[in-house]
Amino acid sequence: MVVLGAGPAGLVLGNLLQDSGIDCVILERAERAHVETRARAGFLAANTVRILEEHGLADGLRRRGQPHSTCEFRTADGRFRLEYSELGLGERHTVYPQQELVTDLLTRFLDVGGRVRFGTEAVAVHDTETDRPSVTVREADGRPGRWRARYVAGCDGRHGAARRSLPPGSVRRHHCDHGVTWLGLLAEAPPSLDAVGYAVHERGFAGHMARTSEITRYYVQCERGTPADAWSEDRIWDELDLRMRAKEYGPLHRGSVVQRAVVDLESDVLEPLRHGSLFLAGDAAALISPSAAKGANLAVLEASILAPALAADLVHGDSERLGAYSARCLEHIWRAQEFSHWMIGLLHGPPGASGPEGESLFHTALRRSRINSLRTSRSRQDWFAEHYVGV
Template structure:
């Protein structure tokens, strides 16, 4: 079997890249070690930057998002018992964000790929990449009990932090930058009406909290917990009581509780590898970088990688510009590090660290007060939140 682009991973980044390539007439095959049902079952972020929304529309998969998604023109920061609203469009030249769950993005992309009859191998095992600097790379895997060899020209590693792509790069090639935070997010998904029309990010002496939503009837709430905490120790009643303590009284009074339909703890880390390419292998999304979810950048940063790689490949196959392939990592990393900075800053600003003393707490409060009270501070938060412009490829 032969294709131009082999895509490892059928999460949203791999599917989005495949969809864009398919529409541009560039052959591609997607290989995924999990089943399609497992991929669809992942509960992930739901805040889409303006650039991600535009890219999904460009890929021809934005119709349901535009019908069912919830455009948001701002969000609230809660601290000192009060709410401070960040109004996005006036501060960003009209940009906003869209609330539309990653599961729904994945579903739309899966349906589009199935409609195009584009080749996708789910439940593939023993996936391995070969010949990454040979000029003739290939991927081997097993599917339905049969060995498969896929010859290709380039490989896109869209298989996440634990995937085979990054681990296939020889030791010593990549430089790793990482910070592991001493806490995680305990998240609850519930079929309850949102406590607020827009997201609320709360800084409290007991720890961070986030009030998010997926639809007018489905909510996603988070509270900061220590890394030693276990999900089974948190009953629904305990979770709701703790969330209320961390919200300003007027917001807490509006909170509608109910049984959780999903509950999990996600550890927080910042992680980047450089470079994001090796020979004919290009790392995309979580395979190359992880951000703490505080800045709502994970899926969005993967989308910007996809945009960069797609626009390079379009010029490679449309204009013969193979020289641009060497630009991929440098272009992506410019935006990656800016998004990492914003996510680190939001995390540092809103959470309680184990070593936070009285002075550090006052500094957090003063910085929050300065940024929300300053037009320049509000603009800085807003332009990062809606997403910085995509970097040009040349």
């Protein structure tokens, strides 16, 4: 078995396959130090934690993960909080930085004899219509190479070799550019509130997400095409203060911005997720906007569905689960996409709106009504909580 990519999907899949006695190798184009330090999302859903615990992959998050169950909305009409662990299915998130989870999964995989080839870039996947596919690679020293296996799992992202190798006409792509851009920031600053903060402001959205006691993730909506380094740190903090209404609700803890990236909010789903002996998982299968923190959670879920299906086929000759893999995952993917789309509409003006002049009065009133419904309606709050934590 060849697995492309050492992110959450690839590493969970590798660990589960290794536990089933299936020989596999993970090909990762980055070096190990980069894999273990690249900061990504940090909110693990309740089902994700259950999957990791069930398979003995949760030691680190048990020790260092922090339970989280509150979000706060700030608007021109005031602020309100939802204790979502007391709503819906009564579930909560666990805050655990993705790079720490990846480090845990990687360490465990290597400790039980797993193989990872770092610095090995997959170029293309070949012969997926046969039972002996291969992957051509560029090795760490620049030499070409080739790996063969019974199956290949493409967990190498939306721009990886797995997607690039799909035969023309074999896939239906569902794509949506939501017309919204965020400047994503990682600040060396303690969290400024004990909740995930969503600020709806006429100047654009701003978000606050705690990562650790000393690191906070912020998002601030900006114009499409804005370079990541266009705003000074003073401007960033002033804009966050304004949009999060620091004068009314208390100042933000400021600190050095140690990472910044521009994120265009997009959704992208491929159907089907199986192409002969090639399977897609993680961002290679579907890209989801960060508005609802579903990406890593979907990746773990997909890996947990694919691994036993592969084991059933390779160990017992039962291919039924593999045949159902794509449909099972797509059901979860589209449910997550629907909620993410709803969140984007709740938090942002229409595409292209830069302020009150560009945003239609109708859309402004409609968004205000949605937020007020979430503030006052228990049934709406239950629906929000179930989908906010669920995947």
